[in-house]
Each structure stands twice: as C-alpha cells, then as structure tokens.
Amino acid sequence: MDSYEIVILGAGISGLSTAAFLEAQGKNVLILEKRDKVGGVLSSKEIDGYTFDFAANSTVEKYESFQKLLNWTGIKDQLMQANRKASKKYLYRDNQIHALDGPLSYIFTKLLSFKTKLRVLKEPFVKARRDHTDESMHDFVIRRFGKEFLDYTLNPLVAGVYAGDPKDLSMQAAYPEMAAMETQHGSVIMGSYHTMKNKRNAYKQGAFKPSRNIMSFQRGMNQLPKAIAKKLSPQLFLKSEVIEITPSENRYHITYLKDGEKHTIATDKIISTLPAYKLSSLVSDLDHKLSEELDKIFYPPVGTLTLGYHKEQIGRQLDSFGFLVPEKAKLKFLGALWSSTIFDHRAPKDHASFTLYLGGSRNHEEMLQSDLNRWVSEATREFAEIMEIEGEPKTKCFKLYEKAIPQYNLGYMDFKAQLDNFHTHHPNFIISGNFVGGNSVSDCINNAEKNANKMI
Ligand SMILES: Cc1cc2nc3c(=O)[nH]c(=O)nc-3n(C[C@H](O)[C@H](O)[C@H](O)COP(=O)(O)OP(=O)(O)OC[C@H]3O[C@@H](n4cnc5c(N)ncnc54)[C@H](O)[C@@H]3O)c2cc1C
Structure with missing residues (x-):
C-alpha cells in the first residue's frame, strides 16, 4: 500500500492553497480531487470576447496570507485591482438604486x-x-x-x-x-x-495592515487555483473520488475511486476541504454525531446569470460595483455586479458586462419549482428596466450551482462544538473548507495557511 505523510482532500482553492503553504515549508503532500479539473466552485470562462466568473468574481484582500500565496505562486503580474469606481455600491429600494459610499452616506441617503x-x-x-x-x-x-x-x-x-x-x-x-x-x-x-x-x-506597532482592495486576475478568479496547481510539485490525483476513510492504529487509510477502480493508501495526516455534505458520510464511523451535524449545513442553490450589452444600449451611468436587492422588492435576482466596471478588460471595447445572482436562501424553492428559463428571462427583464437598457443582451449565460454556499445558520455553534471535539480526538485529521472560518476566497486562503501550520 502506498503511504503519504499528508493527504489533502479536494482541489478547490482551500485544498490547493493548503498544499501550497505546506510545500512552501518543504512538505510533500498528495491531493485527491474527484473532478478532472482544479478550482472547485471557481469557474471563469471567456465567451464572445467577454470574461465571466460564475462563482467568486473577486475577493477582498483581508489577510497577509493572500500576498504570501501570490508571491509563492508567482502570478502577481496577473493580479488585477478593482477600479476606484467599484468602491461605490448601490442598494435597491422602490424602483431606484441608492448610492452608499462610506458611513456618512447613510446620513444623506434616501434609502432610509x-x-x-x-x-x-x-x-x-x-x-x-x-x-x-x-x-x-x-x-x-x-x-x-x-x-x-x-x-x-x-x-x-x-x-x-x-x-x-x-x-x-x-x-x-x-x-x-x-x-x-x-x-x-x-x-x-x-x-x-x-x-x-x-x-x-x-x-x-507593525502589524500587517490589509489593503482591503478588491482583487481578481486577468483571466478571472479561476486563474489562481490553476496557477497553484501548475506550480505544485506534490502529486495531484484528479478524477479520484474519496469514498472511505478508516482509522488504522495511529494512521488513516483512504480509499478512492479512479477510473472505476478502488485504490487504498495510508497516511499520517489528513486535511479535508470537501464540502460538508460530501464529508458527512466519510466520517460517520469516526464520529457519528459530527457526521449528523455536517449533514445539517445548508447549501442553497444559486444561479449565476452573466449578461453582456453594447454600451449604447445602456441608459444608466456605469459608476459602481453594482447593486443589491432587498427581499421586500420581490425581484427575481439578489443583486447585480457591474463586472466590466469593476475590472478592466472584462468586456470587448464599447461593451459592458454584468453578473446577476439568483435564488439563494431567499427564494431558491420558488425558483426551482418554476420554469427556470422563465425565471432567468424575468430577472433579465427586471435588470434591464433598472439599468434603462434597450434591446436584448449580446451574450447571456446561466449556470446553476445546486449546492452553492454553506450557510452559517442557527445551530451552527452545535456543529462547531462537535468539530472542536473531533479535532481533540483526531489532531491529525483537520476538517476545513468554506464551511469553517468564512466562505470568501480570502478566508479560505487564510484558513489554509493556519491549517498548514498546524500540520508542520
Ligand atoms: C455563486 C457563488 C458566488 C461567490 N462569490 C464570491 C465572491 O464574490 N467572493 C469570494 O471571495 N467568494 C465568493 N464565493 C465563495 C467562494 O468561491 C467559495 O467559498 C470557495 O471558492 C470555496 O472553495 P473550497 O475549496 O473551500 O470548496 P470547493 O470549491 O467546493 O472545493 C471542494 C473540492 O472538493 C472536491 N470533492 C468533492 N467531493 C470529493 C470527494 N469525495 N473526493 C475528492 N474530491 C471531492 C470538489 O470537486 C471540489 O473541487 C462564491 C461562491 C459561489 C458558489
């Protein structure tokens, strides 16, 4: 049986950045990933000259770990900072969008x-x-x-x-x-x-001061996991679905399925970055109660709708990050990012691109029970009305994440207590990913560094 010191489960941004921080400290690891590509939910595509992101569009630089990872990966020259206009955000109310530009704007806004x-x-x-x-x-x-x-x-x-x-x-x-x-x-x-x-x-006194800049990459957010995977020397097994984890003396045996065949390996340490609903069944023999708590973490479906228009079609001035919609407005979408206003080169010359999010905890049931195509068309129409857009989009794409973003809902603290108890009994098995310690890409990278340090 092949044997490894550290095995990381999942090659999303959490798993890959954990591997990067470990390799930076001279550790060799194996990564097991179910799909045939890296990046997890992150997905960037070039369509008709536009660059669209379907999960994270950007992330805010909140921690030092982000810069450390970029330095190690060597893609700092591909980093993009949001345009200044993106600091302005709008909130929607009563058929209008209201600017919020720092705390003082709350005093003057007509929103409240x-x-x-x-x-x-x-x-x-x-x-x-x-x-x-x-x-x-x-x-x-x-x-x-x-x-x-x-x-x-x-x-x-x-x-x-x-x-x-x-x-x-x-x-x-x-x-x-x-x-x-x-x-x-x-x-x-x-x-x-x-x-x-x-x-x-x-x-x-010299503590790290985060820039809080909004960041992405020239070819979209998925460029980061791809670059990490390229730089990593440890082994990355794609199309390798973990199906069983069993303790064996002071080690673990992991069984994964690759091309229909089962393989079992031994390891001293595991860092899981699998989604909670995937990990649940894998730890049920190790900690039944934790397995039940993992199962309770809710991931609502979210649909991402990307739209591109010629600028001549758009009546509204494009001067912001975009706008968010309150539940009371009963629109078919949660908010809209003005993607090509935030970052340069996201759309062909004289065109503009937008990213709308649909569903979420708010109205995923209604969305999925209705005709999805109609829901998407209505969201497009509502958005066009707010933006004073005339005519049809030049490009339009929709992607549904059936289980999109883990919710830190009531009851989460029971899960957290059970997770802490698990880590006490299994110090060499770290459970992480975007359902622990924050779901933004920055949070995932910061937690990856902390977890890597625990394993050294
Ligand atoms: C629609 C949407 C919009 C978002 N917007 C933003 C944003 O603007 N800014 C921001 O910072 N964040 C945003 N996020 C959040 C952020 O993108 C995610 O939280 C983060 O990318 C999750 O990374 P992860 O590695 O923890 O998990 P994942 O990306 O889910 O990776 C887990 C990996 O595990 C693999 N896997 C699953 N089961 C197995 C198995 N049995 N064996 C082996 N491998 C397995 C999966 O294939 C996957 O590759 C958004 C997310 C979504 C869905």
Missing part, C-alpha cells in the same frame, strides 16, 4: 427614513442582551437598529455575501465580530470605534 437614521444613531444606548445564546441576524439587527434598517440594508447585504436569509443566519457564527461588539462594548457602533482604534494602534 429620518426615523430609522435617528434609530441607528441611538444604537449605543440600546441595552445589550445578557443572554449569550445564539441569535438570528434578523432578531439582532431589529433589536439594535430597527426593522427598516434590517429590511433595506442588512437584508440585501447578506444576500450579497452568503446568498443568505437573516432569519436563518446565526449572528455568532456568520458575524462573530459584530456579535462580540455587543457583548464586549455594549454596542455595535461603540465596538466598531474601539476595534478601529485598536487596529490603528496595532498597525503603528
């Missing part, structure tokens, strides 16, 4: 009533909750900022991050920093002030 603006300013005086049990984002925001703020700012914003529903999302799991601000400082506004002050002091 005067009463809600006053309510927001009074947030530091709202009594902090003493009960520290898990709370939904919906209840937290209503308590601290009021219903209108929830409906027209937080509701669309979480659709943009998680394709999630505030009624289901756990405040402690999805937004732990914000939940901690109330516990530690009695208020989100006061907590933000203290956090900013502490960070400023830390930066003065």
Whole structure:
C-alpha cells in the first residue's frame, strides 16, 4: 500500500492553497480531487470576447496570507485591482438604486427614513442582551437598529455575501465580530470605534495592515487555483473520488475511486476541504454525531446569470460595483455586479458586462419549482428596466450551482462544538473548507495557511 505523510482532500482553492503553504515549508503532500479539473466552485470562462466568473468574481484582500500565496505562486503580474469606481455600491429600494459610499452616506441617503437614521444613531444606548445564546441576524439587527434598517440594508447585504436569509443566519457564527461588539462594548457602533482604534494602534506597532482592495486576475478568479496547481510539485490525483476513510492504529487509510477502480493508501495526516455534505458520510464511523451535524449545513442553490450589452444600449451611468436587492422588492435576482466596471478588460471595447445572482436562501424553492428559463428571462427583464437598457443582451449565460454556499445558520455553534471535539480526538485529521472560518476566497486562503501550520 502506498503511504503519504499528508493527504489533502479536494482541489478547490482551500485544498490547493493548503498544499501550497505546506510545500512552501518543504512538505510533500498528495491531493485527491474527484473532478478532472482544479478550482472547485471557481469557474471563469471567456465567451464572445467577454470574461465571466460564475462563482467568486473577486475577493477582498483581508489577510497577509493572500500576498504570501501570490508571491509563492508567482502570478502577481496577473493580479488585477478593482477600479476606484467599484468602491461605490448601490442598494435597491422602490424602483431606484441608492448610492452608499462610506458611513456618512447613510446620513444623506434616501434609502432610509429620518426615523430609522435617528434609530441607528441611538444604537449605543440600546441595552445589550445578557443572554449569550445564539441569535438570528434578523432578531439582532431589529433589536439594535430597527426593522427598516434590517429590511433595506442588512437584508440585501447578506444576500450579497452568503446568498443568505437573516432569519436563518446565526449572528455568532456568520458575524462573530459584530456579535462580540455587543457583548464586549455594549454596542455595535461603540465596538466598531474601539476595534478601529485598536487596529490603528496595532498597525503603528507593525502589524500587517490589509489593503482591503478588491482583487481578481486577468483571466478571472479561476486563474489562481490553476496557477497553484501548475506550480505544485506534490502529486495531484484528479478524477479520484474519496469514498472511505478508516482509522488504522495511529494512521488513516483512504480509499478512492479512479477510473472505476478502488485504490487504498495510508497516511499520517489528513486535511479535508470537501464540502460538508460530501464529508458527512466519510466520517460517520469516526464520529457519528459530527457526521449528523455536517449533514445539517445548508447549501442553497444559486444561479449565476452573466449578461453582456453594447454600451449604447445602456441608459444608466456605469459608476459602481453594482447593486443589491432587498427581499421586500420581490425581484427575481439578489443583486447585480457591474463586472466590466469593476475590472478592466472584462468586456470587448464599447461593451459592458454584468453578473446577476439568483435564488439563494431567499427564494431558491420558488425558483426551482418554476420554469427556470422563465425565471432567468424575468430577472433579465427586471435588470434591464433598472439599468434603462434597450434591446436584448449580446451574450447571456446561466449556470446553476445546486449546492452553492454553506450557510452559517442557527445551530451552527452545535456543529462547531462537535468539530472542536473531533479535532481533540483526531489532531491529525483537520476538517476545513468554506464551511469553517468564512466562505470568501480570502478566508479560505487564510484558513489554509493556519491549517498548514498546524500540520508542520
Ligand atoms: C455563486 C457563488 C458566488 C461567490 N462569490 C464570491 C465572491 O464574490 N467572493 C469570494 O471571495 N467568494 C465568493 N464565493 C465563495 C467562494 O468561491 C467559495 O467559498 C470557495 O471558492 C470555496 O472553495 P473550497 O475549496 O473551500 O470548496 P470547493 O470549491 O467546493 O472545493 C471542494 C473540492 O472538493 C472536491 N470533492 C468533492 N467531493 C470529493 C470527494 N469525495 N473526493 C475528492 N474530491 C471531492 C470538489 O470537486 C471540489 O473541487 C462564491 C461562491 C459561489 C458558489
């Protein structure tokens, strides 16, 4: 039986960047990937001269690990920074889009009533909750900022991050920093002030200061996993589906299926980056309770609709990242990125491209039960009306992710407790991926570095 020191399960951005950080420290690993290509959900395509991304369109540089990975991979020259215009974001309400450009814009925006603006300013005086049990984002925001703020700012914003529903999302799991601000400082506004002050002091003392720039690559986000895979010297087995993991003395045996044949290997250490619903059955003999908790993590379907138009067709000025839609508006899409405004060279000369997200926790059932083609057409029509677009798109493509983004919903903390217990009993088997410690590409890379360090 072949034997390896470390085996990584899955060659999405989590698995590949973990392998990269390990190789940078001189470790050799084996990666097992079910599909015939790397990148997991990341998918970039060139269609009719446009470059479209179907999962992540960009990521925000929040951690030092991102730059470390780029340095190691050697594709810094392919990195693209978003245009300045992309810092401006719009939220939709009452057939209009309202600009949000920094905290002061909340005071002047017509998005919120005067009463809600006053309510927001009074947030530091709202009594902090003493009960520290898990709370939904919906209840937290209503308590601290009021219903209108929830409906027209937080509701669309979480659709943009998680394709999630505030009624289901756990405040402690999805937004732990914000939940901690109330516990530690009695208020989100006061907590933000203290956090900013502490960070400023830390930066003065030499701590890494994230640029928070919005980043992508010249040929789309999938260029990063492809470049990592090319640079990695460790073995990467594609078309190799892990079907069984068994403990054996102080090691593990992993069985995978390749070209219809079963192979079993032995390893000292495993880092799994498989989606929770895939890993669940693989760990049921090791920890039945964890397997049940993994099964409960909900991944709603999300459809990505990419559109390209000639600029002459578009009445609205293209001056922003795009806009997000609140549930109350009852539109057929969650939000729209103005892709070619964010990054140069995403569309042919004099053309513009857009990426719309459909479904998510908000209305995936309605979307899937209806005629999908009709749903997509209605989303296109609604979008065209808001953007004052005339005529049909020059290019249009739709991709459905049946299980798209893991939700950090109420009950997540039970999963987390069980996961911590698993790691205590299996220190050489790390469970990671986008359902642990954040789902953005930056979070995945940062967690990859932490996990690699634990295995050295
Ligand atoms: C529609 C959408 C929009 C998004 N937008 C953004 C964004 O704008 N910015 C941002 O930062 N993030 C965004 N994200 C999130 C981000 O793209 C993902 O969280 C991240 O790419 C997940 O990477 P991963 O490696 O953890 O998981 P995955 O990409 O899911 O990789 C897991 C890998 O495991 C493999 N696998 C599964 N089962 C097995 C098995 N049994 N054996 C072997 N291999 C197996 C899979 O084939 C896959 O390659 C978006 C995601 C989606 C879906």
